[in-house]
Amino acid sequence: MENFIRSVARFIDNGFFKKRWGTHLDMNIRYFNIVVFLLSFSTALFSIFIGIHRKTYEVPLVLLIASVFFLLIYFLGNKTKRYNFYMILITYAFNLVFLPVLYFVGGGIDYGTWLYFIAGLMLTVLFIHGPAFIVSIIIQPLYYFAIFLIHYFYPNFNPFGSSEAFNMNVFWSSPRNAVIINFAIISISIGMLIKSLFVSYIDEREAALLIVKDLEELSLKDPLTGTFNRRYLFKHLDESIKAAQNEHIPLSVVMYDIDNFKQLNDTYGHIVGDEVLCAVSKKLVENCREYDVVARYGGEEFLIVFPGAKDRVAYLRADKIRKDIESSQLSPSVKETITISGGLACYEPGLSASKLIDIADTNMYIAKEAGRNRIAWKNGALPPLKRQSDDDTDNSSKKYGRRETDNN
Numbered sequence: 001m002e003n004f005i006r007s008v009a010r011f012i013d014n015g016f017f018k019k020r021w022g023t024h025l026d027m028n029i030r031y032f033n034i035v036v037f038l039l040s041f042s043t044a045l046f047s048i049f050i051g052i053h054r055k056t057y058e059v060p061l062v063l064l065i066a067s068v069f070f071l072l073i074y075f076l077g078n079k080t081k082r083y084n085f086y087m088i089l090i091t092y093a094f095n096l097v098f099l100p101v102l103y104f105v106g107g108g109i110d111y112g113t114w115l116y117f118i119a120g121l122m123l124t125v126l127f128i129h130g131p132a133f134i135v136s137i138i139i140q141p142l143y144y145f146a147i148f149l150i151h152y153f154y155p156n157f158n159p160f161g162s163s164e165a166f167n168m169n170v171f172w173s174s175p176r177n178a179v180i181i182n183f184a185i186i187s188i189s190i191g192m193l194i195k196s197l198f199v200s201y202i203d204e205r206e207a208a209l210l211i212v213k214d215l216e217e218l219s220l221k222d223p224l225t226g227t228f229n230r231r232y233l234f235k236h237l238d239e240s241i242k243a244a245q246n247e248h249i250p251l252s253v254v255m256y257d258i259d260n261f262k263q264l265n266d267t268y269g270h271i272v273g274d275e276v277l278c279a280v281s282k283k284l285v286e287n288c289r290e291y292d293v294v295a296r297y298g299g300e301e302f303l304i305v306f307p308g309a310k311d312r313v314a315y316l317r318a319d320k321i322r323k324d325i326e327s328s329q330l331s332p333s334v335k336e337t338i339t340i341s342g343g344l345a346c347y348e349p350g351l352s353a354s355k356l357i358d359i360a361d362t363n364m365y366i367a368k369e370a371g372r373n374r375i376a377w378k379n380g381a382l383p384p385l386k387r388q389s390d391d392d393t394d395n396s397s398k399k400y401g402r403r404e405t406d407n408n
Contacts, residue, residue: 112179
């Protein structure tokens, strides 16, 4: 059923009714147009049907007047954009005028036309809001009950007289058949309306959740490079420090800075500079595991969080990233080799996120002063010697997302 309703919605979106019935419209506007148009269309169709089979004008004329009224409301609502007002008007007209007339001319209780009062109450529940709803939901049942009393005490009462035009025996072989068919019409109509409203609600809710998700992502991502911003970085780093404390997991961070970036900007312009920033950030992400975090710290500075990596392994990984960027052509406009300098910091008990970043930043400036295009750690200590097992750093273990060599 849901697939059928969505198929109908797609057909509407690609067809003649897209402007008034399309899913791009607000749900209230869309269902105002659909409900009012279908009321007008169905009453006109029923009017033609009765006119052909009965060859009389009384009932077709009543139905035709109702059809024109619904159509007029349809155009007025779209012209003035006062959809709520006209939805209230159409609901009251449908419940207080059209349905009572249908009840009396359609055979009353015996022929099941009272079932259409359920549809009237459904429209009230769905489309009337606020104080008007409270008044309506009290008055409507009382109004229907008064109609039942009139029919009970005056079974031959007909607001249009006793014309043969309203003799229901001509249309139905028995009152039971009339009740069955009217019940089927009401059940299918209400079921389809409720299901379509439910599907629309689910689809709009999912669309809203996607928008919220996109907005949340935008609030956490750097708009230029697509890496995380400082807001997310500090939040994630605080959580990583708590995990390191509670679960005794090693934690390392690397601060990178693009060498001579100001000179590059002055020489080639900011457009090329932005291109280089994006290319560097892409390289950083490509060289990281899915649980590492790459963030733009500010300007041409980037910071990577390596959860589960001890100082030695983190250094080797940071240097591997540096070499990859050095050997890459990051912009066709730049002829010179673009390099980065980095500073490594490893978590120790008692360090805050800010202090950990300060240590990485200090080591990064040590790398700059030592000649750039290198990684500094432990206040400028010599780099660690590479072991044979370091070639296996691309193999990850399941626990805490650490690599096999992260414990070395």
